[in-house]
Amino acid sequence: MTQPTIESILQENRTFAPPAEFSQAATIGSMEQYRELYDKAKADPAAFWAELAATELDWFQKWDQVLDWQPPHGQWFVGGKLNISYNCLDRHLTTWRKNKAALIWEGEPGESVTLTYAQLHREVCKMANVFKSLGVKKGDRVGIYMPMIPEAAIAMLACARIGAPHSVVFGGFSAEALKTRLIDAEAKLVVTADGGYRKDKTIPLKPAVDAALAHDGVPSVENVLVVQRTHEKITMEPGRDHWWHDLKAGASAVCPAEPMDSEDLLFILYTSGTTGNPKGVVHTTAGYNLYTHMTCKWTLDLKDTDVYWCTADVGWITGHSYIVYGPLSNGATSLMYEGVPRPSNPGCFWDVIEKYGVTIFYTAPTAIRAFIKLGEHLPNARDLSSLRLLGTVGEPINPEAWMWYHKVIGGERCPIIDTWWQTETGGFMLTPLPGATPTKPGSATLPFPGILADVVDLEGNPVKDGEGGYLVITHPWPSMLRTVYGDDDRFRRTYWEHIQPKEGQHFYFAGDGARRDADGYFWVMGRVDDVINVSGHRLGTMEIESALVSHPAVAEAAVVGRTDDLKGEDVFAFVTLEGDYTGSDALINELKQHVAKEIGAIARPGDIRFTDVLPKTRSGKIMRRLLRNLASGQEIAGDTSTLEDRSVLDKLRGGA
Ligand code: WTA
Numbered sequence: 001m002t003q004p005t006i007e008s009i010l011q012e013n014r015t016f017a018p019p020a021e022f023s024q025a026a027t028i029g030s031m032e033q034y035r036e037l038y039d040k041a042k043a044d045p046a047a048f049w050a051e052l053a054a055t056e057l058d059w060f061q062k063w064d065q066v067l068d069w070q071p072p073h074g075q076w077f078v079g080g081k082l083n084i085s086y087n088c089l090d091r092h093l094t095t096w097r098k099n100k101a102a103l104i105w106e107g108e109p110g111e112s113v114t115l116t117y118a119q120l121h122r123e124v125c126k127m128a129n130v131f132k133s134l135g136v137k138k139g140d141r142v143g144i145y146m147p148m149i150p151e152a153a154i155a156m157l158a159c160a161r162i163g164a165p166h167s168v169v170f171g172g173f174s175a176e177a178l179k180t181r182l183i184d185a186e187a188k189l190v191v192t193a194d195g196g197y198r199k200d201k202t203i204p205l206k207p208a209v210d211a212a213l214a215h216d217g218v219p220s221v222e223n224v225l226v227v228q229r230t231h232e233k234i235t236m237e238p239g240r241d242h243w244w245h246d247l248k249a250g251a252s253a254v255c256p257a258e259p260m261d262s263e264d265l266l267f268i269l270y271t272s273g274t275t276g277n278p279k280g281v282v283h284t285t286a287g288y289n290l291y292t293h294m295t296c297k298w299t300l301d302l303k304d305t306d307v308y309w310c311t312a313d314v315g316w317i318t319g320h321s322y323i324v325y326g327p328l329s330n331g332a333t334s335l336m337y338e339g340v341p342r343p344s345n346p347g348c349f350w351d352v353i354e355k356y357g358v359t360i361f362y363t364a365p366t367a368i369r370a371f372i373k374l375g376e377h378l379p380n381a382r383d384l385s386s387l388r389l390l391g392t393v394g395e396p397i398n399p400e401a402w403m404w405y406h407k408v409i410g411g412e413r414c415p416i417i418d419t420w421w422q423t424e425t426g427g428f429m430l431t432p433l434p435g436a437t438p439t440k441p442g443s444a445t446l447p448f449p450g451i452l453a454d455v456v457d458l459e460g461n462p463v464k465d466g467e468g469g470y471l472v473i474t475h476p477w478p479s480m481l482r483t484v485y486g487d488d489d490r491f492r493r494t495y496w497e498h499i500q501p502k503e504g505q506h507f508y509f510a511g512d513g514a515r516r517d518a519d520g521y522f523w524v525m526g527r528v529d530d531v532i533n534v535s536g537h538r539l540g541t542m543e544i545e546s547a548l549v550s551h552p553a554v555a556e557a558a559v560v561g562r563t564d565d566l567k568g569e570d571v572f573a574f575v576t577l578e579g580d581y582t583g584s585d586a587l588i589n590e591l592k593q594h595v596a597k598e599i600g601a602i603a604r605p606g607d608i609r610f611t612d613v614l615p616k617t618r619s620g621k622i623m624r625r626l627l628r629n630l631a632s633g634q635e636i637a638g639d640t641s642t643l644e645d646r647s648v649l650d651k652l653r654g655g656a
Contacts, residue, residue, distance in 0.1 A: 151244065297330055300322070300389070308335065
């Protein structure tokens with residue numbers, strides 16, 4: 001199976017209408033209804049969002065102004081007061097949902113826990129009180145470095161409850177990566193666990209926190225709260241480290257939700273960009289709450305009868321918006337699974353669907369491609385008839401994978417929502433509404449109502465149908481990132497200055513290339529910047545290059561993405577060595593290991609090639625385009641006239 005080419009995608013003309021039965025029961029059940037909402041929102045976006053904010057969320061105080069747009073800064077529901085943990089928990093307690101399952105959790109070794117809304121509320125209040133007892137106040141940042149256990153969601157909600165912005169760091173990141181993120185956010189408290197289970201192994205987490213904090217590595221951190229999960233032996237530093245179960249025992253289950261301003265910082269989430277360090281993407285309270293709520297309601301078509309499972313990790317935006325905040329704001333049942341398909345049980349996902357009668361399943365194309373490889377017999381051996389809706393996110397889905405998902409997992413009866421969005425957008429931007437939108441394999445279809453998207457050239461002119469261009473959002477939306485934490489200049493440069501539209505226009509530049517077909521459907525083609533997407537995880541080429549050159553053997557490194565059947569893209573590194581070193585297989589392995597240690601296993605290069613020289617322009621810029629071609633074994637495409645030393649190409653080819 002290969003990745004889609006532009007040509008194959010544009011020749012894709014299969015269309016799948018929503019099944020009639022699905023449409024009849026769906027919240028948005030026809031294209032007419034979608035068009036009506038879309039047109040209404042386009043005509044007056046502020047009025048559209050204000051109406052939904054008033055009916056869908058609970059407020060402590062109503063806003064004065066719906067949108068204050070001072071490009072590129074948008075503020076939503078200015079002057080309003082609310083609390084997202086109140087909207088996710090408290091407001092359900094006065095309804096029949098009080099004893100409904102909020103979170104269903106399944107651990108990799110097989111344990112399970114169900115927390116009702118009332119129980120989850122109690123846990124969150126207790127943790128919020130523990131945070132307070134550790135000196136955390138409104139506005140203080142809390143780092144969360146956790147396995148996929150209920151306490152990860154509890155910690156996030158507890159932060160939101162007392163107005164302490166969280167910064168969740170994916171548990172697969174290394175101590176070094178954790179440290180830079182904690183330093184940037186100036187976290188006061190870190191919430192972690194002794195470890196977690198993944199792929200039949202335990203992953204140590206607390207030791208990584210210890211390494212990050214060693215020698216006063218993160219001076220802002222005063223306390224570490226540790227959840228016991230694996231019971232492995234760890235060291236606890238007296239005065240700094242506290243067991244959650246110890247402090248919980250004495251904590252009150254009463255903790256009123258702090259009234260937060262609409263624009264108060266809700267969380268920071270670091271994501272890779274084109275240059276150096278990861279960016280702290282800033283999301284605020286009201287707009288994020290409303291947008292994740294509405295997208296769950298209309299795109300996931302979440303209902304009280306659903307058991308909804310998103311397979312992401314809470315360390316990514318998908319886990320934030322579509323495991324925790326969006327589903328709980330809707331009073332839904334959200335399933336959290338600690339594990340991933342693994343040697344001891346490659347069919348574990350299908351077991352979970354059968355065991356809990358999952359109705360909505362949301363995963364990533366890379367996972368689907370892995371399932372295809374593992375074989376149909378695994379899902380076929382389970383009863384998946386409870387499923388009614390399937391979703392995908394993270395990277396373009398190749399039509400073959402889409403068709404397999406449709407047939408083998410969806411039994412040809414479940415619509416597929418291919419949702420295009422980003423850490424920065426907070427929620428789904430381009431997506432089918434499953435009861436309304438006819439789908440085409442490989443297309444994220446149309447904008448969510450209230451989202452104005454376009455495909456443009458560098459001057460902001462829309463390109464012709466079928467032509468490639470830059471994907472942009474042309475009007476502010478409630479859950480847009482507000483800034484890059486501590487670096488507003490970077491926010492402007494990264495997202496608002498690439499495209500130079502007409503005077504008075506401001507386009508959000510997503511960093512993705514796209515095309516639109518004659519039906520107005522969007523086809524996202526992938527990143528146009530130096531970000532690579534490995535198994536749906538965003539990695540900056542610069543970050544990996546920095547990790548490589550921090551090894552004594554490496555003089556210079558250039559990292560590019562190479563097409564990979566399973567991962568979508570894989571990391572390919574070209575490396576020049578310091579004089580005393582010679583390339584060997586052992587050194588390749590050592591460098592791969594070094595990157596995993598510096599960043600995390602997700603960044604480990606799939607391939608490293610040693611070379612004497614890197615192709616550069618006369619001004620000294622590495623010509624990545626050429627390296628991308630070489631890495632993928634393609635002919636060198638395009639202009640090479642700016643190359644300083646043309647013999648470099650022959651040398652690189654010779655090394656192939
Ligand atoms: C890519 C994940 C095509 C895209 C929610 C985007 C997609 C980046 C899709 C954001 C999709 C995500 N089709 N490409 N359905 N969904 N992407 O911030 O390149 O981890 O810019 O957010 O993933 O990745 P992030």
